[in-house]
Amino acid sequence: MQSQQIVFIAIAVLALVSVAFADVGLAQEIRQIYVRGQGSIGVDPDLAHITLGVVTQALEAEEAQTKNAINMRNILAALGEMGIKGEDIETSYFNVYPVYRYDQENGEQLTGYRVSNTISIKLKDLPKVGEVIDVAIKAGATNVNAVRFALTDEEPWLEKALALAVENGRRRAEVMAKAAGERLGPVMVIRDPSTQFEPYFGKGEMLLSATADRGMPTPIQPGKLQINAAVEMVFALE
Numbered sequence: 525m526q527s528q529q530i531v532f533i534a535i536a537v538l539a540l541v542s543v544a545f546a547d548v549g550l551a552q553e554i555r556q557i558y559v560r561g562q563g564s565i566g567v568d569p570d571l572a573h574i575t576l577g578v579v580t581q582a583l584e585a586e587e588a589q590t591k592n593a594i595n596m597r598n599i600l601a602a603l604g605e606m607g608i609k610g611e612d613i614e615t616s617y618f619n620v621y622p623v624y625r626y627d628q629e630n631g632e633q634l635t636g637y638r639v640s641n642t643i644s645i646k647l648k649d650l651p652k653v654g655e656v657i658d659v660a661i662k663a664g665a666t667n668v669n670a671v672r673f674a675l676t677d678e679e680p681w682l683e684k685a686l687a688l689a690v691e692n693g694r695r696r697a698e699v700m701a702k703a704a705g706e707r708l709g710p711v712m713v714i715r716d717p718s719t720q721f722e723p724y725f726g727k728g729e730m731l732l733s734a735t736a737d738r739g740m741p742t743p744i745q746p747g748k749l750q751i752n753a754a755v756e757m758v759f760a761l762e
Contacts, residue, residue, distance in 0.1 A: 555761040556712065557700055561693020563685045566748035569673035572653050575616060576660050576668040577642030585620055585637035592639040595664030599643075602663040606656065608645065617642035642669065648676070654742040673746045685753035686716065693757040701761060709760035716755055 578595040582588035603613065619640045624632040647653060650673075657668055675681065693714075701708040 554712075555706075557697050557708070557759045557761060559693045559696045559700070559757050559759070561689040561691070561696060561755045561757060563688025563690075563692055563753045565681060565685045565688065565751050567675060567681050567751060569650065569675060569746050569749050570648065571674045571676050572647045572650055572746070573670075573672040573674065574645040574647060574653065574656055574668070575642060575670045575672075576645070576657065576665045577617070577640060578664060579638060579640045579666045581623060581636055581638045583636045585622075585639075588637045588639040589620060592641050595666075596641050596643075598663040599660050599665055602659045603645065603656065606652070606659060608647070608656070612646040614644050615641070616644040650746055653744040653746075657742045657744070671744060673749065675749060678751070681751050682753065685751045686755065689753040689755045690714070690757070693755050694759075697757065697759045701759070707762040709762045711757060712760050713758035714755060715757075716753070718754060 576599075578592050578599070580588050580591040580595065582591060600610075600613065604610070617640065621638055621640075622634055623636050623638050625635045627633050645656060647656060653671060657671075661668070694711075698708050
């Protein structure tokens, strides 16, 4: 009786193995095309982030900090007069550090202290970007680090770029299948490896050096924002 059970179990195992190998053979018969689709869309920005600040230096740290605070208060007051709310301004960097000068005889010598205070301004009225920079400089700003243009809501544009990527992937697969004398089948796998949003940067320091000395308005021209999407797709061949 026990030997019959062993024989039955062995037959059952062989049957399962045969089914497994049959499935593998069936999978191998499905011919496939692998493609990568790409989509890109240019969008006009509706938001700007302006980063600017004040750097002051004095023999004593307290004196440098006091000078810096006066300039920054003047800047904030001027921005407030333009209608920019306090909630749209935030401190992004603040630092106090000693300044040394190297002397061959005595080595490094402390010559004073430098204070750096940087703020980030969020602005939805893009035509006022240049004016904001000019007003801040007039009020005491010593550096404009960057102007970055962005979108208030990126998601709808990301979805459009992704749809373009899928369409591009299908077209590529159709071209490949036709060139090989085959017919394209259904999508078997589709994957979004990455979707990238590339903001546009304007360099404020370059604009400052070119125009501020002559009292001319700072020209700021928003560029197109590029949103890129990619998909990886697998199609079956009929």
